[in-house]
Amino acid sequence: MTQTRQENGRVLVFDADDTLWENNVLFERVIDDFLTWLDHPTLDRVEIRAILDDIERANTVAHGYGSRVFLRSLGECLERLRRRPATVEERGRLDELVTALVTHQVELMPGVAETLDALAARHELLLTKGDREEQQRKLDACGLLPHFRAAHVVAEKGVDTYRWLIREHGFDPAVAWMIGNSPKSDILPARAAGMNAVFIPNENTWALEHDELDPGDPRVLRLATFPELLRHF
Incomplete structure (x- = not known):
């Protein structure tokens, strides 16, 4: 899924599962x-x-x-x-x-609704992977869609997916940020595509989504909670 809004040339890209809601x-x-x-x-x-x-x-x-x-x-x-x-x-x-x-009903992560309310007037984009029917059900039930300009459900999130996203929406990857909990699907491929990234760990992240991040990468912002985005964006 993807949703997009820009202000001052800035774009935020949000993962959904285990970033916006529990999965x-x-x-x-x-x-x-x-x-x-x-x-x-x-x-x-x-x-x-x-x-x-x-x-x-x-x-x-x-x-x-x-x-x-x-x-x-x-x-x-x-x-x-x-x-x-x-x-x-x-x-x-x-x-x-x-x-x-x-x-099961969609369970938003703490502070997600309030944070997106505050960010909605500035910039947005959301991207998730998974079964299209199931992800669409979550999108329809989450109540967050009005915050976003576009939504994409993709089968996988690799570097080529992010490059496609950049072309599709015509934004500069150097001023775009991928926000998610998965090193494998959110952070590393987005960085490989030239984007910045925000890593918000979730203790319940699927084991197959784990990977090593470069602790010295200055273009990866590490936050403990979703509402901390408001301090940076």
Whole structure:
């Protein structure tokens, strides 16, 4: 998704999941329930989680993101550990676990609504990746769309995505800022495309979105909370 507003040549680009609203914590709750239900006789939760992470890593490359791909990963993990196809009952239980992801209400991060209210007259842009149908549902439910000029849902956020975004909206990357919680999808590719970045860590960020940031990069601003944006923009 993307939304854009400029003032004095400045553009802000906002990630959505786990920056504007909670997302991965919902998946973590499902995984926790999955591990409890699975109750493997020999492997502990850490070992099973490592297997699931490997499966998710492969499936995101092959199939993308969202609850349907996540359900696929849970099913493959179950079958690998059981060493047999999942039964109808097991598939039904997995469906029940994942349903919570689709029906859960959007939970904005603390201070997001108030901060965007203050920033709305100055500059904006929002970008997120994921399943188009699910992301559109979140956009429609979040109540934030009036703050933004445009919205894009993209399958992946790599350097080419940010270069496309720059061309699409015609802004100077040197005065644009990508704001997000993911080093892998928000900060590093935006920097590689010539943009500045604001890193706002989220303790529930998906493990597959972690990566190392250069602590000496002067064009990466690190903030502890979303409302701190008002001190800089």
